[in-house]
Amino acid sequence: MVNSRAFVIAVCLVVLVSGGFATAGALDECWQVVTQRIDLPPCLEGLQVRADAELSDALTRATASQRRLDAATGNTAASDSLRQAQLAFELYRELECTARRAQLASGTGAGDVYLACRVDLTRERVAALNEQGGAPAEQTIAGASWIAVEVLGEAVPEGVAATLDVALGGEVGGSSGCNRFFGAATIEGAKITFGPLGATKRLCGEPADTVEARFFQAIAATAGWSIDGTTLRLVDADGEPVMVMRQAPPAP
Numbered sequence: 001m002v003n004s005r006a007f008v009i010a011v012c013l014v015v016l017v018s019g020g021f022a023t024a025g026a027l028d029e030c031w032q033v034v035t036q037r038i039d040l041p042p043c044l045e046g047l048q049v050r051a052d053a054e055l056s057d058a059l060t061r062a063t064a065s066q067r068r069l070d071a072a073t074g075n076t077a078a079s080d081s082l083r084q085a086q087l088a089f090e091l092y093r094e095l096e097c098t099a100r101r102a103q104l105a106s107g108t109g110a111g112d113v114y115l116a117c118r119v120d121l122t123r124e125r126v127a128a129l130n131e132q133g134g135a136p137a138e139q140t141i142a143g144a145s146w147i148a149v150e151v152l153g154e155a156v157p158e159g160v161a162a163t164l165d166v167a168l169g170g171e172v173g174g175s176s177g178c179n180r181f182f183g184a185a186t187i188e189g190a191k192i193t194f195g196p197l198g199a200t201k202r203l204c205g206e207p208a209d210t211v212e213a214r215f216f217q218a219i220a221a222t223a224g225w226s227i228d229g230t231t232l233r234l235v236d237a238d239g240e241p242v243m244v245m246r247q248a249p250p251a252p
Contacts (some may be wrong), residue, residue, distance in 0.1 A: 025116060025120040026047050026116040026119035027113070027116035028045055029047065030047070030116075037092075037109070041111065041115065044112060044115035044116055045115065047119045048122070049053040051119050051122040052230075054122075055122050055126050055129075059086060060230050060249065062153055063079065066078035066082045067079055067080050068143045068168060075106075089125050093117075093121045097118050098114070102119050108169055113224040139226075141225050142164075142166045142167065143166070143188065144166060146165075146174075146245035146246065147163050148163065148164070148245050149244050149245060150244040151243050152218050152242055157211065160177045160211050162175060162215050164245060165173070166185060170185050170186065176199065176211070177212040178209055179201065179202055179204075180227075181196060181199040181200075181216075182202050183197035190224050190226060192218070193222065204248065218234065222234045222243070224237075231245070
């Protein structure tokens with residue numbers, strides 16, 4: 001069997017040999033807003049930060065989509081393929097952009113070409129992930145794990161983990177900040193209600209006990225949900241947010 005890493009490197013090298021410089025992209029985008037070359041690196045670095053954030057969001061959504069496929073097929077082939085493809089992309093991006101920089105012999109502008117290459121290839125990867133079913137429009141509360149960052153208007157203290165796992169069939173579970181809970185949810189479009197729920201019965205001390213009390217109060221008041229990127233908002237019947245959560249990153 002061919003070593004998978006060696007195969008990926010071989011594929012990347014083929015792309016490097018056959019590829020060329022893009023004639024438009026991040027470099028041209030920055031030159032439209034700066035007038036001096038000294039201002040080019042900060043512009044490119046800003047574009048890279050945004051591109052990386054978009055990639056992280058797209059990968060999180062695509063992973064959730066692949067996990068739903070895994071649940072339907074009873075195996076992890078979809079998630080495994082996505083993970084391997086992402087590793088291959090990261091290796092290809094580094095080799096390709098390093099090669100483009102090397103062609104300028106580390107002269108003036110070599111670093112700018114490297115940064116622009118990373119931005120352009122990252123954006124291409126984001127587009128590819130969205131085409132694979134990770135576009136924001138296809139997001140759903142089900143089939144994902146969420147971590148609370150704010151409950152009833154107050155930030156969750158550092159070191160306290162309040163989580164919510166929602167299965168495709170409506171089963172829910174997680175941690176209230178202290179105890180584990182389990183039960184079911186009824187999801188109809190953007191509407192959701194929880195219950196009945198069960199939970200373990202242990203004391204954790206502060207601030208976990210207070211977080212738990214507020215967490216269950218928020219869950220009881222929840223009537224709907226909305227997602228923006230990797231942020232989930234649970235809202236009450238009046239549309240007021242009762243809990244803000246972020247999507248848990250993909251498992252390694």
